Amino acid sequence: MSAPAPLLVVGDALLDHDLYGRVERLAPDAPVPVVSSLRHITRPGGAALAACLAAADGRQVTLVTALGDDEASESVCRLLADRVHLVRLPLTGTLSSKTRVLTEDRPLLRLDDGDGRARERTDEAYRAIAKAEAVLVADYGRGTADVLRDALRSTAARVPVVWDPHPRGNPPVPGVRLATPCAPEARVFANRLRTGEEPRGGSALQATARHADTGEESQGAGALHAAARHADTLVRGWRAASVAVTLGGRGALLSHGETPLLVPSPVTAEGDACGAGDRFAATAAGLLADGELTETAVRAAVHAATRYVAEGGARAFAVDAAPATHPRPSDDGEPTDDALRTAARVRAAGGAVVAAGGCFDLLHAGHVALLQAARRTGDCLVVCVNSDASVRRRKGDGRPLVPLADRVRVLRALECVDAVAVFDEDTPERLLAELRPHIWAKGGDYALARLPEASLVESWGGQVVLFPYLDGRSTTGIAERAAAAPRPTPLTGRRGR
Structure with a gap:
């Protein structure tokens, strides 16, 4: 870039x-x-x-x-x-x-x-x-x-x-x-x-x-x-x-x-x-x-x-503070220091750091509702996103549908998102240990499950918070409907029958 x-x-x-x-x-x-x-x-x-x-x-x-x-x-x-x-x-x-x-x-x-x-x-x-x-x-x-x-x-x-x-x-x-x-x-x-x-x-x-x-x-x-x-x-x-x-x-x-x-x-x-x-x-x-x-x-x-x-x-x-630097996040999807720097600045100012995580493959209304709600609970929102390899291990060889660089770029374009970081493991625990958010936000579909990272977040006084999930919105469902939809014929542009 x-x-x-x-x-x-x-x-x-x-x-x-x-x-x-x-x-x-x-x-x-x-x-x-x-x-x-x-x-x-x-x-x-x-x-x-x-x-x-x-x-x-x-x-x-x-x-x-x-x-x-x-x-x-x-x-x-x-x-x-x-x-x-x-x-x-x-x-x-x-x-x-x-x-x-x-x-x-x-x-x-x-x-x-x-x-x-x-x-x-x-x-x-x-x-x-x-x-x-x-x-x-x-x-x-x-x-x-x-x-x-x-x-x-x-x-x-x-x-x-x-x-x-x-x-x-x-x-x-x-x-x-x-x-x-x-x-x-x-x-x-x-x-x-x-x-x-x-x-x-x-x-x-x-x-x-x-x-x-x-x-x-x-x-x-x-x-x-x-x-x-x-x-x-x-x-x-x-x-x-x-x-x-x-x-x-x-x-x-x-x-x-x-x-x-x-x-x-x-x-x-x-x-x-x-x-x-x-x-x-x-x-x-x-x-x-x-x-x-x-x-x-x-x-x-x-x-x-x-x-x-x-x-x-x-x-x-201030004269007693080091010069602040806010280098632009790269578009290559790799983890950057921007997320850690954002979290550190907000924490130093007495604010609340909120983090949310997921694959965010085919970003949809459910994702956006979750991220907007999460951002309203604190003073900055850092999104932790799975790398391509991590998504494949979790979802199978056909995923992700959208490569990491594009997923990161779309997330950064949301006004409710302050920074994005990438993790390559199956869970974001290593990244969370560095971010140390006050709030770890997840969708309500995790309500009956004990999140593997919950104990880690609670170890520094953080809180896992669930937010209502919009019914009927999922990447898998969107992908299946798209695959089943009739496609235009090459010559006429009309949908096949």
């Missing part, structure tokens, strides 16, 4: 600080919570986080951003070392940073500092944009996209450009392949186009954003109707090929200016959503760089953003 295409990220780097603590009482001198047992982590933010996320997908990433000589800028440089190639623009002022105080992964307070803006373009930055094969613009309204706007306009005419806009910034350049505002931002941008309003900042912007997320547009069908209407306005007003309005836990709505496509989240993910928009945009931009269709890129981006939240969000990029 070819390596992922390189990606150029253009935008405003930030420095993020998170203070995690416990709240057990109110202060005696004021009705405010007292946060104790603080743990301080520092991580890249803004376009720097987007670049790190793209690099974590196994890509070569170049980041064009404005940095100065201040302490925050130097911290960002250290955090980006060995992750991305850096092209620096001069910065006026000090780099923007934000500090969040969180308890139980919920923010209590945010402090913003630094008012730095990109001062001017450089020849090195223009050269990087001119030779880019694909670009992600992570605009955080601090001027990087503005000083490079002419170059980005030219680039959008020849290669895929994904633009993640910010209400403080200017609209995307004409011709971008995909723009990715969240729902409140989409309303702000659409209203500007309708009224001719200019970008603004401060309290006026905050009031607009608050207004954009209230009323009937924030709920149910009204939210979808509003998102579709705003997306249509943005496609036409921005002259963008498409706009994907991200809807938080509900997924994203993709519009090309016609009937929109709703891409729902595979599951409801609970956790810190900071950076989920960057994860969405980085995934979509990377896949467009690889030559995928926009619809395919948006589907994968929704899945990636959901998994990102479930696995703990941006804390994986």
